Amino acid sequence: MAENRERPPFQIGQQKVSRRGLLGAAAGLSAGALLASCSVLQRKEETPKLGATAEEIIKQRQLTPEDVTAALMTYVPSGKYDEFLMFSSTGHGGQVLVHGLPSMRLLKVIAVFSPEPWQGYGYGGYTSEVLEGGYFKGKPILWGDTHHPALSETNGEYDGEFLFINDKANGRIAVIDLRDFETKQIVKNPLLVNEHGGCFVTPNTEYVLEADQYSVPLGGVYAPITEYKEKYRGVLTFWKFDRQKGRIVPEESFAIETPPYWHDLADAGKGPSHGWAFWNSFNTELAIPGIAEGRPALEIATTQRDMDYLHVVNWKKAEELIAAGKYETINGFKVIRMDVAAKEGVLFLIPEPKSPHGVDVTPGGDYIIVAGKLDPHVTVYSFAKIQQAIQAGNWDTDEYGIPVLPFDQCVEVQVELGLGPLHTQFDDQGYAYTSLFLDSAVAKWSLGKPYREDGWKLVEKLPVQYNIGHLAAAEGDTAKPAGRFLVAHNKWSVDRYASLGPLLPQNAQLISIAPNQPMRVLYDSPIGIGEPHYAQIIKRERIKAWDIYPEVGWNPHTQSVDPNAVIKVGDERIERRGKTVEIWGVLLRSQIRPDLIEVEQGDEVIWHLTNIERAKDATHGFALGGYNINLSLEPGETQTIRFVADIPGTFPFYCTEFCSALHLEMVGYFLVKPT
């Protein structure tokens, strides 16, 4: 709404106020018409101009012309919205960040794997149940290592409906609903412990891809490390997503067993390669730890071979095998054994330069680009050539019997970019952008046909500050990249910010990739809340988030009206049944009703709370000190908390969100009588 409001034009220097507007509109019928016509006339009369004041500011702040251009390209005036939204992981911060572009303003932190009190995430209510869904064999896990957010896609383009994010440390995937930007589900992969190759979605979000990183025996059971080759296994997982329910469905998901190579990143095919998925890997040496036992360090042992293996998976074929019952069930999860996968043409390997990191499918789905961080080249595989090699059938196998396609027959080209290439993104002009970790630079290079005639050439390199990991271009991993902006996620900021102690913020740098212009850094955005790995940037208008919940009494977990919601003031009540006290309460400015609850020590308390507000932003918090209960109830939201009143005493409960002039008076008492 705010962005539609008429604003006075940009002006530095003296203000000029028009009276003619007022006179012209004096004959208007209503006050509304008067205001509207007034502002329209005023706009016509005043033309933006850069006055002497601007020059003064530029001089005072010692800004270069490039600085001024960058400022003008990134400044988003008060009340205006950013053009793009960036969803980024926070590494072991365990959450997801939402930034606006080009302003690089942090708009929101979405709580995912860690409790977050402002959103009332993990302190009672359904969010605690979401976190419990991700417990590891019953053990509470209250953090995660988020790496790769994946927006849901339709026809290979972001549809703005859901976001998936992985937890490398504990092998989990979370589902965030972008109608309310809240985490709805955390699923634990029952086959693996540690993962990395997720989340990546297939072009219509049929599946969310996830693969293990550090192999363990299937199910994470114990096996001696010396039996690594025989007992340890890799897992490529296809999580089935039910868009209607907004949930991953483990029962309809499946995995493919692989040799215990350590899998890294992934991407799903699209266009001609739709139905296929790609993972790269390292430690095809099958090295195991044990420095004290005389084994070489893993960083040495896992980099002995010149080539590791790109995994090429026909998931459409895998679906058929599942339907035909050619799977085993392990820990309740469907698994296609690797001998079946090899025999049925589901799994192929192709050599790739050692210790690769990113594997990225071009917008048209015709090439697969692998960046091997120890090799100065990116290796471009042609999907058509891979298919020919598969048809030709003249492959060898690895020691587990998995077909290994000939490197030369699958590769289109190798392009030398610089030191430490990691990840690649794309724009709408036929260019690719690859992060160069060791060079601390972004390389822009041209794709070959059908993208460009002048293809497969390095165009330019832009230094970034410093140690770039992932990069994200606007919709830059979709079938239709948006171009214009790219964000470099730098691991080190070193000297970019004022000293804040030895733990330095990460540095997210906004880079202009406007067509026919050199790339340049526009803005530095410190990330002081985690380590972003991958990020995705989506056009803002693709996201259709709710301003308030659709109906009073909305349960955000079921995304439907809760039968226990109280939707009218006066209908609140307390019911006592033996040792159970059930409360149906409402919150509105500025009351929590009922406001006096008396229970006996040991009573089980079930407390339904509904914020009956319909005004945008009229959120109420609900905090019960001493019982570790803290909810955020947005307009229309209903939540239920359950706890045993085991501590006797007197506990005020109150609204934590400054909601109104009488916010401090929005309080009640919870009395627990000792027994």
Add this chain to the structure above:
Amino acid sequence: MATPVVRTPARSRIPRPLAAVLARIGDRVPFFLAAIMLGASLALPYWHMTLLAPQYPGGLRVVIYLTKLAGDVQEVNGLNHYIGMMKLEEAATFERAIAPYGVAALALLALLAGLLRRRWTALLATLVVSFPIIFVADLQYWLWYFGHNLDPHAALSSAIKPFTPPVLGTGRVGQFVVETRFGSGLYLAILAALSALVGITTRLRGSAERG
């Protein structure tokens, strides 16, 4: 029904047959139109109130129909409770309850005035003429009543003096600027009143010639 007397306008250039038809219906159509417009106005908003305050960039809107309230009623009620004002839906409950029947009756009167071409039947439509005035007067009463019957125990009761929000125009309550204006329903009712007035005038004039 009485045999109608055909009047011929003195200086009429219109063809005779058409003039005959017009003369037959000239003091009927305005009543029919009035009945239709009044009936249609039931479905349209009669009065709009917009509350503007910094924290509501789009403003809050309340729309009054003859039979219902619409818009941000809950939010306005929520805000009003701080100054001890009654809930909006507690105003004019009787009027809202009888509105469909009342308007139907008025439309019927207009219809009768059109159908029965007696001089006195025209006077049936005077109620239609007075209806918009009655509506505005009633609205004014309720605005006064609401502004003068604030709950003395409300949180901000001591900060607000009794007041009457304007029926038409701009007022101020707390941080809110209140803008009110008539709705399309009320304008239609006014048109119905004018139409009925035309009918009455025509009927009363014409009846002299008819004798």
